Amino acid sequence: MSQFTISDRKRIEFLLSVKTPARQIAKDCGRPKSTILREIIGRAVVCERGYGCSNRLCAHFESCSRRVFSAAGDRSLRKNAPKCFEGCPDFAEAVCGHLAVASHVCNGCGRFRSCALSKRLYVADSAQADRESLLHDSRMGVQPTDEQLSRMNAILSPCLLKGQSIRNVIANNAGVFAGVAERTVYDYVNGGLFDARRSDLPEACRRRPRRKKKCTRTKAKCRAGRDYKAFLEFCRVNDVTEWTELDTVIGIVGGKVLFTMELPGGLMLAFLRDRKTANTCTRLFNMLWEAAGPDLFRKLFFVILTDNGTEFSDAKMIENFRPDPGRNPRRLLPRGVHLFYCDAYCSCQKPHVEREHREVRRILEHGVSFNGLDQNKINTVLSHVASYTRGALGNKTPFDSFVEKFGDDGARFLERLGIVKIPPNDVTLHPFLLGDIFNRQAQAVILKRNGVKPTMANASTK
Numbered sequence: 001m002s003q004f005t006i007s008d009r010k011r012i013e014f015l016l017s018v019k020t021p022a023r024q025i026a027k028d029c030g031r032p033k034s035t036i037l038r039e040i041i042g043r044a045v046v047c048e049r050g051y052g053c054s055n056r057l058c059a060h061f062e063s064c065s066r067r068v069f070s071a072a073g074d075r076s077l078r079k080n081a082p083k084c085f086e087g088c089p090d091f092a093e094a095v096c097g098h099l100a101v102a103s104h105v106c107n108g109c110g111r112f113r114s115c116a117l118s119k120r121l122y123v124a125d126s127a128q129a130d131r132e133s134l135l136h137d138s139r140m141g142v143q144p145t146d147e148q149l150s151r152m153n154a155i156l157s158p159c160l161l162k163g164q165s166i167r168n169v170i171a172n173n174a175g176v177f178a179g180v181a182e183r184t185v186y187d188y189v190n191g192g193l194f195d196a197r198r199s200d201l202p203e204a205c206r207r208r209p210r211r212k213k214k215c216t217r218t219k220a221k222c223r224a225g226r227d228y229k230a231f232l233e234f235c236r237v238n239d240v241t242e243w244t245e246l247d248t249v250i251g252i253v254g255g256k257v258l259f260t261m262e263l264p265g266g267l268m269l270a271f272l273r274d275r276k277t278a279n280t281c282t283r284l285f286n287m288l289w290e291a292a293g294p295d296l297f298r299k300l301f302f303v304i305l306t307d308n309g310t311e312f313s314d315a316k317m318i319e320n321f322r323p324d325p326g327r328n329p330r331r332l333l334p335r336g337v338h339l340f341y342c343d344a345y346c347s348c349q350k351p352h353v354e355r356e357h358r359e360v361r362r363i364l365e366h367g368v369s370f371n372g373l374d375q376n377k378i379n380t381v382l383s384h385v386a387s388y389t390r391g392a393l394g395n396k397t398p399f400d401s402f403v404e405k406f407g408d409d410g411a412r413f414l415e416r417l418g419i420v421k422i423p424p425n426d427v428t429l430h431p432f433l434l435g436d437i438f439n440r441q442a443q444a445v446i447l448k449r450n451g452v453k454p455t456m457a458n459a460s461t462k
Contacts, residue, residue: 003131004039009124012040016107016122041104043127046338047119048238048302054116058085059094066090086295093118123237129229144180146277146310149193151176156185157196165202222315223308223341228349231305231340245353246306248276249360251370258370258378259284259311260360262353263300265402266393267386268360269417272370272378278314285318289335291416296409298336305340305350315339359385362429365442367449377434379418384429387422397421
């Protein structure tokens with residue numbers, strides 16, 4: 001039987017909006033009921049409209065007997081206080097019973113506008129985008145995990161440096177390279193995924209490398225349903241107008257890197273790390289979860305848009321966290337955020353973070369190593385960049401715009417991260433902000449980029 005087309009999905013969406021039972025939808029589309037239900041449930045999108053608008057979000061709302069002291073001094077029912085569930089120790093999120101029966105989505109529900117619960121909608125355009133991303137990324141090849149690469153690198157690189165061939169290493173370590181073809185290992189070496197390079201192979205330098213079409217290194221499985229089309233549909237369904245954009249900035253190849261993020265309100269954060277791996281990114285989001293707190297974290301990172309780098313490939317551990325990793329490391333709870341990926345080689349799809357990089361690069365010149373820096377110096381850079389007015393913000397600074405948008409919680413969050421407001425006339429966007437040594441390195445890079453051979457006299461200017 002042929003796959004669903006966009007016309008089929010629009011028909012399903014219309015029938016759901018008029019409360020047509022799944023059995024009747026199946027008959028109308030000429031498909032089995034199980035196929036229709038699998039399509040609806042599997043491709044429904046989360047909708048957060050009206051989420052938490054009333055205390056009925058709590059499963060104990062009807063039977064609640066907790067009381068609190070009101071301003072008048074009397075003891076009133078806690079459930080009558082606005083958003084009492086935010087600080088209630090007995091809070092448990094309610095789940096709509098209608099989602100477990102009938103069509104399993106909220107299309108056509110008469111209480112949709114007033115409902116405070118999390119909702120699920122079947123949207124034809126979103127379902128079509130999810131299907132297309134699954135078909136596209138399933139043909140992009142299989143990418144290894146960081147752990148697999150580490151195990152192979154620990155065995156392969158020392159042997160190649162001793163003059164052995166890849167075939168010999170694979171033959172003597174079949175367990176480590178199980179399921180990996182010899183040609184694939186050659187591709188990994190040519191792609192720079194190991195410590196050993198192509199120049200370390202005995203015969204490789206005598207042959208011209210094959211031309212191979214570039215593809216994303218992000219795991220195809222995690223990209224399914226998270227591509228740019230799915231991002232646009234999710235923002236449309238949930239009325240999202242602001243989101244957080246992620247990226248990485250390098251100084252020199254192989255050195256320390258910056259994980260950067262452009263938050264709603266125009267403020268940039270950056271964190272200095274030794275390597276750009278998925279595990280590093282996970283630990284970074286765990287730190288932000290603790291620093292911001294659940295409520296502010298969900299406001300800042302409700303929707304995340306990033307590129308296809310391997311450092312952002314573990315979407316599951318960005319969207320979820322382990323509440324008790326010591327006793328139950330497999331238990332995951334959702335953070336309430338949603339991660340999406342840009343199309344490959346389309347940095348224009350996340351223009352805000354790319355634009356902010358231009359301001360950061362006025363201090364952190366491309367080609368200058370970050371190895372001599374620490375997070376305190378990066379915070380100094382961020383403080384000066386955040387205190388520089390932007391015309392797009394109505395001549396406000398990103399710092400003021402962020403605090404105005406998120407109030408005292410946002411101010412305390414920036415204080416914990418070490419980002420402060422710099423007086424307007426003291427703002428410095430020049431490499432000498434980070435000291436004479438960094439400034440000399442930056443000036444040498446600038447001169448070399450402009451075709452001037454750096455000398456001691458040139459490098460010591462300014």
